[in-house]
Amino acid sequence: MARRRRVFEVFTLSFLDCICCGFGAVILFYTIVSAQAGVVHIKNIDEMTAEVNRLKDEVLTGTRGLAPLRNTLEITRDEAARASAQTNLILAELARKQEEVSVYDATSLARREHIEKLKADVRSLEAGNKRLKAGSDERAAPGQDVTSFRKIGGERRYITGLRMRGKRILILLDVSGSMLHEDLVEILRLRNTDDAHKRAAAKWRRAVETVNWLLTQVPPGSEYQIYTFNTKAQPLLPDSGKKWISRGDTPRLERAMQALQMIVPAGGTSLQNAFTEAKTLFPLPDQLVLITDGLPTQGKTVGLHKYVNSAARERLFDQAIEEIPHDVPIDCVLLPMKGDLEAAHRFWHLARMTDGTLIMPAKDWP
Structure with a gap:
């Protein structure tokens, strides 16, 4: 009998079992791999969380320290x-100091030039005095026969260039406090003494003797008037007013000399008021003799400042010059005063401008 041929089937139960087992193995493998990957991921997440927490702690710590830093x-x-403001102040102060130094240097240079000019003027005057003295020694001086003015007797020559030549001679005598002494410290000391000591001050006695000497030189037939001035100007003899005194009026001459002995120097110096008062005389003087020791300390009225510097005194002198009578020669007798460097030049210019003479007498004159 013929054998029946077996039918071959691909998808048998055994084959399906193998396929299922293979898929299961694959699924199991992927499950194991995924589980391992999840563990690693969780581990990484934990590390990153720890790092984040650490960074948060650092940020918190930094935030806490940020306030003090701010x-x-x-x-x-x-x-x-x-510091910047202080630097600006220092720079401004430095600029101001530099400006002051430059101004001081310029002033010092100007002063040195002025001093050199004064020295040249002094040398010129000394040379002129020597020439005049040499000429006067060769011929008899007209002043050798003048009247003696001291009780002890004795005659003095005219000082070079100073001659009483006018018909109406006005003598302006400075009676301010500075006439007590040539040194400021001594002036302050003498101001606190009694009137007798003030009248006996050596510098003031020279001023009084100078006026006495001038009075003896007034030419016969001439007239004179004496005005004293400090902050104000007034006649030495109040009853003489604004009138001229005759040279031959001996009683008034003696009263004038006695009045000089009673004056006590005090107060400031207003040269402007003195010149203004001189213009009130009628007729005007044709010769003015000014006896003083330096530049004025005030103008027409007392200034606002208690102390007056050299520049201000020069301005006061210039203001006073504007009040001088016209066409009247002014002879200046300048007594010494320490520290008043500009006085000699200013009064020399005044005398030269008015065709007068500047005299800076020695200690034994007159």
Whole structure:
């Protein structure tokens, strides 16, 4: 009997079992791999979380320290601003000091040039005096026969260039406090003494003797008037007013000399008021003799400042010059005063401008 041929089937139960087992193995493998990957991922997440927490702690710590840093920064900025302001002040002060130094240098240079000019003027005057003295020694001087003015007797020559030549001679005598002495410290000391000591001051006695000498030189037939001035100007003899006194009026001459002995120097010096008062005389003087020791300390009225510097005194002198009578020669007798460097030049210019003479007498004159 013929054997029946077996039918071959591909998808048998055994084959399906193998396929299922293979798929299961694959699924199991992927499950194991996925589980392992999840563990690694969780581990990484934990590490990153720890790192994040650490960074948060650092940020928190930094935030806490940021406030002091901000305060420190504000303090630093304030200090920098103050330092900048202080620097600007120092720079401004430095610029001001440099400007003062430049002005001082310019002033010092001008003063040195002025001093050199004065020295040249003094040398010129000394040379002129020597020439005049040489000429006067060769011929009899007209002043050798003048009247003696001291009780002890004795005659004096005319000092070079100073001659009483006018028909109406006005003598202006400075009676301010500076006439007590040539040194400021001694002036302050004498101001606190009694009137007798003030009248006996050596410098003031020279001024009085100078007026006495001038009075003896008034030419016969001429007239004179004496005005004293400090802050104000007034006639030496109040009853003479604005009138001229005759040279031959002996009683008034004696009264004038006695009045000189009673004066006590005091107060400031207003040369402007003295010249203004001189213009009130009628007729005007044709010769004016000014006896003083330096530049004025006030103008027409007392100034606002208690102390007057050299520049201000020069301005006061210039203001006084504007009040001088026209066409009247002014002879200046300048007594010494320490520290008043500009006085000699200013009064020399005044005498030269009015065709007068500047006299700076020696200690034994007159």
